[in-house]
Amino acid sequence: MKHILLIALAAVLVTSAHAGISVTLEPNSIGPGESAQLTVTGDSDAGVELPKIAGLKFTPVGQSSQFQSINGAVSMSVSRLYAVTPLKPGNYTIPVCNSWPVTLHVSNTGTAPARSLPAPQTQNRSGDLAFLTLVTPKKSFYVGELVPVEIRAYFRGDVAASLNGLPVISSDAFTMNKPDDKPRQSRELVGGQPYAVVTWMAALSAVKAGEYSLGLQLPVLVRVQERANSRRGGFFDDSFFEDFFGRTVEKPVTLASEPMAAKVLALPAENRPPDFKGAVGRFDVTAAATPAQVAAGDPLTLRVKITGSGNFDRVASDLLASSGDWKTYKSVARFEPEDNVGFQGTKTIEQAIVPTVAGKREVPGLKFSYFDPDTQQYVTRSTAAIPVEVTPGAVAALAPAPIQNPKSQIQNDLAPNRVEPGSFTRTLRPLLLTPWFLMVNLLAWLSVGATLLGLQRRKRRLRDPKRAQMRQAAAMIKEHLSAMESALHRADTVAFFDAARRALQHQLGALWDVPPETITIADINARLNGDAATLRPVFQLADQVAYSGERMNVVDLTQWQKIVTAQLNRLEKP
Amino acid sequence: MKLRFLILAILMGAATARAVSFDEANRAYAEGRYPDAVRGFESVITEKGYSAPVLFNLANAEFHAGQLGRAILNYERARVLAPRDADVAANLAAARAKAGVTAPPTGRLDLVAAWLSLNAWCWIGALAVLGAGAGLVMMSWRGGVSFAPGAWVAVNLTVVAVAACGLWCRLPELRWAIVTAKESPVFVAPVSVTTPLFKLNEGESVRLRRAHGEFVLVTVADGRDGWVKRNELGKITEL
Numbered sequence: 001m002k003h004i005l006l007i008a009l010a011a012v013l014v015t016s017a018h019a020g021i022s023v024t025l026e027p028n029s030i031g032p033g034e035s036a037q038l039t040v041t042g043d044s045d046a047g048v049e050l051p052k053i054a055g056l057k058f059t060p061v062g063q064s065s066q067f068q069s070i071n072g073a074v075s076m077s078v079s080r081l082y083a084v085t086p087l088k089p090g091n092y093t094i095p096v097c098n099s100w101p102v103t104l105h106v107s108n109t110g111t112a113p114a115r116s117l118p119a120p121q122t123q124n125r126s127g128d129l130a131f132l133t134l135v136t137p138k139k140s141f142y143v144g145e146l147v148p149v150e151i152r153a154y155f156r157g158d159v160a161a162s163l164n165g166l167p168v169i170s171s172d173a174f175t176m177n178k179p180d181d182k183p184r185q186s187r188e189l190v191g192g193q194p195y196a197v198v199t200w201m202a203a204l205s206a207v208k209a210g211e212y213s214l215g216l217q218l219p220v221l222v223r224v225q226e227r228a229n230s231r232r233g234g235f236f237d238d239s240f241f242e243d244f245f246g247r248t249v250e251k252p253v254t255l256a257s258e259p260m261a262a263k264v265l266a267l268p269a270e271n272r273p274p275d276f277k278g279a280v281g282r283f284d285v286t287a288a289a290t291p292a293q294v295a296a297g298d299p300l301t302l303r304v305k306i307t308g309s310g311n312f313d314r315v316a317s318d319l320l321a322s323s324g325d326w327k328t329y330k331s332v333a334r335f336e337p338e339d340n341v342g343f344q345g346t347k348t349i350e351q352a353i354v355p356t357v358a359g360k361r362e363v364p365g366l367k368f369s370y371f372d373p374d375t376q377q378y379v380t381r382s383t384a385a386i387p388v389e390v391t392p393g394a395v396a397a398l399a400p401a402p403i404q405n406p407k408s409q410i411q412n413d414l415a416p417n418r419v420e421p422g423s424f425t426r427t428l429r430p431l432l433l434t435p436w437f438l439m440v441n442l443l444a445w446l447s448v449g450a451t452l453l454g455l456q457r458r459k460r461r462l463r464d465p466k467r468a469q470m471r472q473a474a475a476m477i478k479e480h481l482s483a484m485e486s487a488l489h490r491a492d493t494v495a496f497f498d499a500a501r502r503a504l505q506h507q508l509g510a511l512w513d514v515p516p517e518t519i520t521i522a523d524i525n526a527r528l529n530g531d532a533a534t535l536r537p538v539f540q541l542a543d544q545v546a547y548s549g550e551r552m553n554v555v556d557l558t559q560w561q562k563i564v565t566a567q568l569n570r571l572e573k574p
Numbered sequence: 575m576k577l578r579f580l581i582l583a584i585l586m587g588a589a590t591a592r593a594v595s596f597d598e599a600n601r602a603y604a605e606g607r608y609p610d611a612v613r614g615f616e617s618v619i620t621e622k623g624y625s626a627p628v629l630f631n632l633a634n635a636e637f638h639a640g641q642l643g644r645a646i647l648n649y650e651r652a653r654v655l656a657p658r659d660a661d662v663a664a665n666l667a668a669a670r671a672k673a674g675v676t677a678p679p680t681g682r683l684d685l686v687a688a689w690l691s692l693n694a695w696c697w698i699g700a701l702a703v704l705g706a707g708a709g710l711v712m713m714s715w716r717g718g719v720s721f722a723p724g725a726w727v728a729v730n731l732t733v734v735a736v737a738a739c740g741l742w743c744r745l746p747e748l749r750w751a752i753v754t755a756k757e758s759p760v761f762v763a764p765v766s767v768t769t770p771l772f773k774l775n776e777g778e779s780v781r782l783r784r785a786h787g788e789f790v791l792v793t794v795a796d797g798r799d800g801w802v803k804r805n806e807l808g809k810i811t812e813l
Contacts, residue, residue, distance in 0.1 A: 414634055414665050414668055415660075415661030415662075415664055417600055417603055417604075417630070417631045418628075418630055418631055420627060421618065421622075421625055421627055421628050422625040422626055423625055424623040424624065424625045425623050425624050425625070425655070426623040426624075427624070428624055428651060428654060428810075428811045428812050429811065429812040430692045430693060430696065430748065430811055431692070431693045431696040431697070432692065432696050432741065432745075437696065437700070440700065441699075441703065444700065444703045444704050445703060448703060448710060451707065451711055451714055452710060454714055455710065455713060455714055
C-alpha cells in the first residue's frame with residue numbers, strides 16, 4: 001500500500017462556487033464576420049437559457065454527453081455547443097446561469113493573427129494528474145516580436161492542488177510579461193476525464209536570434225494524504241479508516257510544459273528604414289495638432305496616435321525637431337492597452353511645440369517605421385502635414401532666434417533655462433567644513449556625552465546597596481528630626497527623646513550596617529568607646545522619660561535638640 | 575522723511591537692477607548670445623551668490639558657448655545644491671555625452687546618498703544629535719530610562735547613523751574636480767618641462783589628492799594619476 005494517497009477532492013481552482021455548470025469560449029477574440037464557439041457543460045441534460053445580448057447572435061450547433069464512473073459513482077456531463085456571431089465590434093461579457101462569465105472581444109480590423117491560438121495538444125496527456133501546456137500561434141519568431149500566448153494548467157478532477165506562484169519561462173532567449181494574477185478558470189474533458197483548467201494570457205518576446213527550446217514551469221502545491229503509521233487492525237483495518245486517520249499534507253511540485261522547439265529570426269538588415277526603432281507588429285499612425293490657431297510664442301500640442309498590435313514598448317516616433325519656425329519640447333508617451341497582455345492598444349505621443357513665426361504654417365508630416373512579421377517587410381507610415389494658423393503674438397519678439405547652425409540643434413536635448421533665480425547661498429563650501437557648524441556639533445556631541453555619563457553615574461549610584469541604605473537612613477533621620485521638632489513645640493518630652501533615639505539609631509545603623517532598632521546602649525559603649533559619652537545620655541533619657549514620665553521644659557528640650565543634631569552631623573562625617 | 579524715501583527708492587532700485595540682471599542673462603541666452611549670457615549669469619553669482627537655477631542656466635549657456643568643461647563643472651555645482659533635479663542630471667549627461675567623457679563611477683549606496691545634498695545630510699545629522707541630546711536631558715530630568723524618551727533617543731541616534739553614512743558616501747565628492755581646459759597634460763612631476771604622461775580631455779572628472787605650487791596631483795577615474803596645472807581644473811565645491 002502506498003504511503004501517500006491522493007485524495008479525491010473537488011477541484012479548488014475551478015469555479016467551485018458555480019458548481020454544476022462551466023462555460024468556455026474559443027477563441028475569445030475574433031473579427032467581424034467570424035464566430036466563436038461557446039461550450040456550456042453541465043451535469044444534467046436540463047436546458048440552458050442563454051442571455052440575450054445586443055450585438056451577439058447565439059446559434060446552437062450540437063450537444064454531447066459524457067458518462068463517467070469514478071470509484072463506483074456514475075456521473076453524467078452534457079456539453080452544448082453554440083456558435084457566437086457578433087453583429088458589431090466591441091467587448092461582450094456573456095454570463096451563463098451562475099457560471100463564471102466569459103468575455104468576447106470583437107475587433108473592428110479583423111482578428112489579430114496572434115490571437116487565433118491553436119487548440120492545446122492535450123490528448124496524449126490524458127490520465128496525468130496535472131500538466132502544463134503552452135499554446136503559441138507560431139514557432140518562429142522575430143527578435144523583439146511580441147507574441148501573445150496562452151498558458152494552461154490542467155489538474156485532474158480528483159486532484160486537490162493550489163497554485164504556488166505564476167508560470168515562469170525556462171529559457172533565457174525569451175522574456176515573458178507577468179501573467180495575470182487572476183487567471184481564467186474552467187473545466188474540460190481530456191480523454192473523457194474531467195480536468196480543472198487554469199488559463200493565463202501572456203506575451204512572449206524573443207531577445208536573441210537562434211534555435212531554442214521553449215518551455216514553462218509552474219510551481220503548485222498538491223494536497224496528498226499520508227497514511228497513519230500506527231497499525232490498527234481488526235475493525236479499523238479498512239481503507240475508509242486509512243483515509244480517515246491519514247494526515248493531509250501539501251507537497252510542492254513544479255509542473256513543466258513539454259519543451260517546444262522555437263526558431264528566433266534576426267530582423268533583416270536590408271531595407272531597414274533609418275527611423276526604425278525596433279517596433280515589430282502591425283500599426284497605423286495618425287497625427288493631430290491642437291489648437292489649429294495660435295499666437296506666435298504660444299504652445300500647441302502635437303499628438304501622434306499609433307494603434308495596432310505588437311511590441312508597444314519599442315514604438316517610438318521621431319517627433320518634430322526644432323527649426324526656424326518651431327521650438328519643440330520633449331515628448332511624453334502613454335500606452336492604453338486593449339487586452340490583458342499589452343499586445344493590442346494605442347500609444348499616444350504628445351509633444352509641446354511653439355510656433356515662432358506668424359503666418360500660415362504647417363506642422364510637417366511625421367514618419368513611423370515598423371517591421372511586419374507576417375509580410376516579413378519593413379513598413380513606413382507617414383502622416384499628412386497639419387496646417388496651423390499662427391497669429392502675431394506679444395511673446396513672438398522674445399522667441400528664440402532662428403537656429404543658425406546644425407550644432408545648435410542639440411539645444412533641443414537640453415532642459416530649458418530656469419526663469420526664477422531661486423534662493424542664493426554665498427558659498428559652495430559644505431557646512432561640514434565651516435567652523436561654526438563644526439563647533440556647534442562638537443558642543444552638541446559633548447553635551448550628549450556628558451549627559452550620557454551623568455546618566456550612567458546616576459544609574460550606578462541607584463544600584464549601589466550601601467548608598468541605597470544611606471539614602472533610606474537619611475530619609476528616616478529627617479523624619480525623626482521632624483518628629484523631634486514637633487514634640488518640642490508640644491513640650492512632649494517622651495516623644496522628643498523617642499524620636500531623638502530613633503534618629504541616632506538610624507544614623508548608627510547605617511554606619512555599622514546593622515538594623516537600627518537593634519542598637520542599644522551596650523552597643524554604643526562597645527563600639528564607640530570614649531566617644532559614647534554624648535550619645536549615651538540620649539538613649540538613657542529616652543528610657544528614663546518613657547518609664548518615669550519626667551517632663552522637661554522647652555528650653556531644655558531645645559538644648560537637647562542641638563546636642564542630638566550636632567551628634568548626627570558628627571556621625572555623618574566619615 | 576525725505577531721507578527715508580530716498581533710502582527706500584535706492585533699495586528698490588537696487589533690487590530691480592539685480593532682478594533685471596538675471597532676466598537679461600536669460601534673454602541673452604534665448605537670443606543665442608551665449609557668451610553674453612555666460613557673463614550675465616556669472617555677474618549674478620558674483621553679486622548674489624550661488625543658486626541651483628543660476629548655476630544651471632550658466633551651465634546651459636556655457637554648453638552652447640562651447641565651454642563644455644565649465645558647463646559640466648557648473649552642472650555638477652548645481653547638482654550639489656539640487657541633487658534630485660532631473661533636468662540638471664539630464665543636461666549633465668548630455669554635456670558629458672557631447673564632451674565624450676563619462677561620469678565618475680558610483681556605487682549603489684552613493685546613489686542613495688546622492689538623494690540629499692551634503693548640507694542636507696549635515697543638517698539632518700546635527701538636528702538628530704540635538705534631538706538625541708534633548709531626549710537624554712529629558713531622561714536625566716525624569717531620573718531614569720523610560721520608554722518614550724529612550725525610543726526618541728534611539729530614533730535620533732539611528733538618524734545620526736544614517737546621516738553619517740550619507741555623509742561618508744558623499745564626502746569623496748569634495749575632492750572631485752572637472753577639467754575646464756580644452757586639453758590638460760598630465761605630468762609625472764609638478765613641473766611642466768617633462769613630456770606629459772597623458773592628456774585629460776575637457777570635462778573629465780579627476781580626484782584631487784594634494785597640491786604643490788601651481789600643480790595638483792590628481793587621480794583619474796581609471797586609476798591613472800599625475801600632476802595637472804591647477805588653473806586647468808575647476809573644483810566642484812570649495813574646500
